[in-house]
Amino acid sequence: xxxxxxxxxxxxxxxxxxxxxLFEDKPLSYAALNRRxxxxxxxxxxxxxxxxxxxxxxxxxGVDLIVTVLATLKAxxxxxxxxxxxxxxxxxxxxxxxxxxxxxxxxxxxxxxVDTRAPILLVDALAExxxxxxxxxxxxxxxDLQPEHLAFIIYTSGSTGQPKGVxxxxxxxxxxxxxxxxxxxLDSDSRVLQFASPSxxxxxxxxAMALCFxxxxxxxxxxxMLPGDxxxxxxxxxxxxxxxLPPSALSVLGPDAEMPSVQTLTVAGEAVAPSLVRRWAGRHxxxxxxxxxxxxxxxxxxxxxxxxxxxTPIGRPLRNVPIYILDEALRPxxxxxxxxxxxxxxxxxxxxxxxxxxxQERFVPDIFGGKRGARLYRTGDLARTLPDGxxxxxxxxxxxxxxxxxxIELGEVExxxxxxxxxxxxxxxxxxxxxxxKRLV
Numbered sequence: 001x002x003x004x005x006x007x008x009x010x011x012x013x014x015x016x017x018x019x020x021x022l023f024e025d026k027p028l029s030y031a032a033l034n035r036r037x038x039x040x041x042x043x044x045x046x047x048x049x050x051x052x053x054x055x056x057x058x059x060x061x062g063v064d065l066i067v068t069v070l071a072t073l074k075a076x077x078x079x080x081x082x083x084x085x086x087x088x089x090x091x092x093x094x095x096x097x098x099x100x101x102x103x104x105x106x107x108x109x110x111x112x113x114v115d116t117r118a119p120i121l122l123v124d125a126l127a128e129x130x131x132x133x134x135x136x137x138x139x140x141x142x143x144d145l146q147p148e149h150l151a152f153i154i155y156t157s158g159s160t161g162q163p164k165g166v167x168x169x170x171x172x173x174x175x176x177x178x179x180x181x182x183x184x185x186l187d188s189d190s191r192v193l194q195f196a197s198p199s200x201x202x203x204x205x206x207x208a209m210a211l212c213f214x215x216x217x218x219x220x221x222x223x224x225m226l227p228g229d230x231x232x233x234x235x236x237x238x239x240x241x242x243x244x245l246p247p248s249a250l251s252v253l254g255p256d257a258e259m260p261s262v263q264t265l266t267v268a269g270e271a272v273a274p275s276l277v278r279r280w281a282g283r284h285x286x287x288x289x290x291x292x293x294x295x296x297x298x299x300x301x302x303x304x305x306x307x308x309x310x311x312t313p314i315g316r317p318l319r320n321v322p323i324y325i326l327d328e329a330l331r332p333x334x335x336x337x338x339x340x341x342x343x344x345x346x347x348x349x350x351x352x353x354x355x356x357x358x359x360q361e362r363f364v365p366d367i368f369g370g371k372r373g374a375r376l377y378r379t380g381d382l383a384r385t386l387p388d389g390x391x392x393x394x395x396x397x398x399x400x401x402x403x404x405x406x407x408i409e410l411g412e413v414e415x416x417x418x419x420x421x422x423x424x425x426x427x428x429x430x431x432x433x434x435x436x437x438k439r440l441v
Contacts, residue, residue, distance in 0.1 A: 001147060001174045004204075005073040007212035009034065009139050015214050018188065022238060023063050023219040033067065033211075034139070040071030040104075040123075041140045047102055047119070049077040050142065051149040056100035056118070057198065058082040058091070058109055061222055064123045065198060068104045069207065076142035077101075078150030080165070081198035084109050085222070090163065092116075094155050097354065098165055147171035147346075153353060154201050154293050165353035168201070171346040172296025173208070175320050180205075181213055183287065183301055184242060184264050190215030191261075192242040193235065195225055195249075201297045202244055202268055209242055227252035235259050247272040255279060268298065271393055272312045281306040290314035290393060294362070294377050296347045299323065300391060313390040314383070321345040323391065324368060324376070325383055335385045340397060342376040344369055349377070 002010075011018075016031035049055060055072040057079050059065040072079040080098045082091055095103070095116050103113060103120045110120060151170045155163040180186060192210035194217055196202035210217035218238040224230050227249040235243065239261045246269040259265070265284040267276070272288050280286050281304040291298030300323065302315025317323045325339035326332055333339035344366050351359030366374035382394040 002177065003073065003145070003170050004151065004173050004177065004208055004212065005037075005070055007177055007208070008070060011211065011214045015188065018214060019216045020211060021063055021066060021217050021219060022191075024221075025237075028063060030211075030214075033063075033070070035137045036067045037070035037074060038137050038139055040068060041074035043121075043126075044071060044075040044077060044102060045140060049075045049101060051076045051145050053077040053102075054080050054098050054100045054150075054153065056080045056082055056095060056098060056103045058084055058103065058105040058113060059123065059198075060084060060106065060109070061194070061198075062219060064106065066194075066207065066211075066217065066219070068123060069198075070211075073151060074140050074142075076140075076145045076149070078152055078168075080153045080155075081203070082113075083197050083199040084112060085197075086199070088112055088114070094163060094165070097163075098153060145170070147174055148350070150350070152201075152204060154199065156293055164355060164358070166293045167350035167353055168293075168296055169350055172349065173204075175346040176296060176298075176318065177208060177212060179318055180209055184209060184266070185285070186210075186213040186215060186242070188214035190242055191218055191238060191240050192216070193218045193220075193238070193240045193244075195231075195244060200269070201293055205268075205297050206244060215242075232257060232259065235262060242266070244268055246270050247276055250276055250280065259284070267304075271395075272304075274308070274310070274312055277304045277308065277312050278306050280304075288312055288314060290391075291347070292343075292377070292379050292381075294349050294351075295321075295343045295379075296349060299343050299347050302390060311392055313386060314393045315390050318347070321347045322369065325385060325391070330364075330367065333384075335387070338382055338384050338394060341379040341381045341383045341391070341393075343379060344374065344376045348375055 012030040012034035018030050019027040020030040020033040021028040055077045057068050069079055080100055082094055091112060092115055100118050103118050104123050105113060105120060106124045107122055113120060147170045149170055150167055151173055152168050153165045155165050186209055192206050192215055194206045196206060207217060218240055220234045224234045241261055241263045243262050244266040247267050248270055250267060262284055265280055266287045266289060268289045286304040288302045288304055289298040290300045299321045300315045300317050302313045322344040324332060324342045326342055327339050351363050362378050363375045364378060366376045380397050382397050383391050386392050
């Protein structure tokens with residue numbers, strides 16, 4: 001079993017001079033990226049970082065963010081991404097809740113991280129000092145790193161209370177990695193855009209798609225990623241071949257938008273309307289993926305067909321990831337009947353950080369797999385199995401909607417919007433072409 005950073009190290013050995021990162025037309029080779037990541041990994045090791053240690057990363061999009069992600073994994077720790085665009089109180093909560101042992105940030109962001117006892121290292125200020133220590137450039141070896149140890153902690157939106165840290169381990173990534181190349185047709189010519197915020201697990205997918213298969217990860221400032229002309233210009237400028245977007249971002253692109261270099265277009269994070277499939281699946285290899293944060297990025301995938309009728313399936317499970325559609329008594333429903341999606345296997349995370357009761361509620365014993373201690377994650381998502389065996393997502397069981405990518409209780413939306421000037425009422429629509437989907441108008 002290979003961990004994500006070991007996949008990257010294999011590419012750095014075999015293709016040292018190939019371009020690993022491209023940021024604002026400035027390339028960085030695999031050898032250079034590996035060297036910088038190793039320098040930081042050794043620095044983290046001297047600070048006691050090892051298996052299950054948490055390292056908070058609060059950095060703007062760019063080379064340093066990718067360097068520190070790899071460095072944390074190489075040191076054996078788990079990284080906790082903190083989006084610098086989040087409100088200060090949210091950042092403060094996540095820092096305190098995560099129990100980060102070290103914080104890596106940059107000069108311009110350090111004043112946003114207050115009331116923390118963890119040491120803060122300024123990546124930009126220390127770069128030259130680390131370059132003077134070539135002895136720290138070898139790949140570190142963490143002998144006691146196991147698949148069940150943490151790789152990263154992603155905080156959910158916290159729509160029903162405080163944000164929750166999801167404990168994602170290496171086992172889930174290790175199961176996913178060998179399947180990426182065949183699903184997304186990845187090779188050394190691939191150019192993958194790093195579109196997702198580091199606080200969303202889609203960013204882990206983008207990093208792996210590029211750096212674990214010899215391709216190039218294309219980076220750009222946040223403003224260059226805004227859906228519309230800015231995003232289209234970024235795609236053309238970098239010759240992006242692999243793009244992952246939430247359907248809401250894809251829908252902003254007009255019907256005449258062109259993405260000539262994009263070969264594989266992946267949609268994730270939200271239900272995708274058939275109208276988007278009809279518009280884009282004929283021009284690109286379009287893949288719809290599904291997976292809650294609690295199940296290591298994604299667990300099902302579906303190759304979209306522009307000629308399909310009805311809703312867009314979320315597809316079939318990945319290898320080694322059993323998925324069950326169950327009724328309230330945890331009994332499998334008949335094909336075509338509605339039930340809740342339960343996910344098993346190595347994709348299931350360790351649970352929620354510091355939330356044992358919630359973990360017990362959402363992660364239940366696996367009564368089907370026969371493996372001692374195995375658990376199923378209850379997604380809260382309603383679905384059914386189609387005649388061809390693929391799964392169709394219907395909606396949420398808890399009456400949540402997604403507003404700008406965040407899950408929010410419907411009653412909460414009505415209350416908040418009702419307080420705003422110019423908002424008379426909230427109208428909830430369930431459209432025929434997207435059963436169960438709720439939209440705000």
